[in-house]
Amino acid sequence: xxxxxxxxxxxxxxxxxxxxxxxxxxxxxxxxxxxxxxxxxxxxxxxxxxxxxxxxxxxxxxxxxxxxxxxxxxxxxxxxxxxxxxxxxxxxxxxxxxxxxxxxxxxxxxxxxxxxxxxxxxxxxxxxxxxxxxxxxxxxxxxxxxxxxxxxxxxxxxxxxxxxxxxxxxxxxxxxxxxxxxxxxxxxxxxxxxxxxxxxxxxxxxxxxxxxxxxxxxxxxxxxxxxxxxxxxxxxxxxxxxxxxxxxxxxxxxxxxxxxxxxxxxxxxxxxxxxxxxxxxx
Numbered sequence: 355x356x357x358x359x360x361x362x363x364x365x366x367x368x369x370x371x372x373x374x375x376x377x378x379x380x381x382x383x384x385x386x387x388x389x390x391x392x393x394x395x396x397x398x399x400x401x402x403x404x405x406x407x408x409x410x411x412x413x414x415x416x417x418x419x420x421x422x423x424x425x426x427x428x429x430x431x432x433x434x435x436x437x438x439x440x441x442x443x444x445x446x447x448x449x450x451x452x453x454x455x456x457x458x459x460x461x462x463x464x465x466x467x468x469x470x471x472x473x474x475x476x477x478x479x480x481x482x483x484x485x486x487x488x489x490x491x492x493x494x495x496x497x498x499x500x501x502x503x504x505x506x507x508x509x510x511x512x513x514x515x516x517x518x519x520x521x522x523x524x525x526x527x528x529x530x531x532x533x534x535x536x537x538x539x540x541x542x543x544x545x546x547x548x549x550x551x552x553x554x555x556x557x558x559x560x561x562x563x564x565x566x567x568x569x570x571x572x573x574x575x576x577x578x579x580x581x582x583x584x585x586x587x588x589x590x591x592x593x594x595x596x597x598x599x600x601x602x603x604x605x606x607x608x609x610x611x612x613x614x615x616x617x618x619x620x621x622x623x624x625x626x627x628x629x630x631x632x633x634x635x636x
Contacts, residue, residue: 359597364396366486368602371396372403381611387412392447419527433536525563539567570594573608594620
């Protein structure tokens with residue numbers, strides 16, 4: 355079983371990298387990528403744990419990019435985490451995230467919430483600051499009952515504390531991944547608020563920039579989403595990747611070890627990397 359999209363507490367996941375790998379191995383995952391948001395800080399720990407458990411480890415990252423004023427996520431798979439170009443790029447991403455968090459907390463202060471205290475609580479948490487961290491702080495402070503409420507009331511689209519980040523252009527992010535020796539794979543393409551025509555243009559631009567793969571199967575995808583992604587991958591000459599997008603054991607729709615079977619019409623992203631799937635598929 356292959357899972358090329360997971361998160362640890364180095365970004366917005368719930369488990370430490372080694373805990374994530376242990377859980378994946380117990381679930382039957384033979385090849386695992388850790389792809390935290392804009393950071394590679396958990397890769398050494400995860401890689402060491404994977405070696406001890408006999409799991410083939412794929413060093414990865416999920417980088418936020420901008421395309422037509424839309425935030426797009428690109429997976430970097432089989433990267434060299436010590437690539438100087440990638441290290442510099444991720445440092446700039448970390449700065450963007452911290453600037454955005456300060457701006458969001460300032461907006462919350464203007465609404466009468468303790469923005470400075472919430473910011474301090476987020477900064478004290480493990481990993482790069484994300485809106486998920488802030489949602490947790492809002493729940494812990496009794497300002498909302500659930501994380502979903504934090505986004506619905508304060509942080510989601512159209513809310514007072516919804517502030518778009520100034521992410522680098524899609525082509526720039528793809529170039530970072532390529533420079534680090536990785537495969538750039540567009541994450542969860544059906545989740546973006548795009549028309550069918552805009553999604554096709556996104557894929558055309560992604561492929562033209564050097565993108566190599568498309569996440570065809572991901573956590574929570576319905577069958578028709580898989581069919582759509584498989585058709586897009588074929589149309590734009592992209593290989594296919596699969597990933598649970600696991601964040602927490604509390605999210606049953608993104609579980610480790612779930613069936614992530616790539617349609618036969620799509621070339622597996624792992625084929626050119628010489629990774630064998632336990633079923634024998636390459």
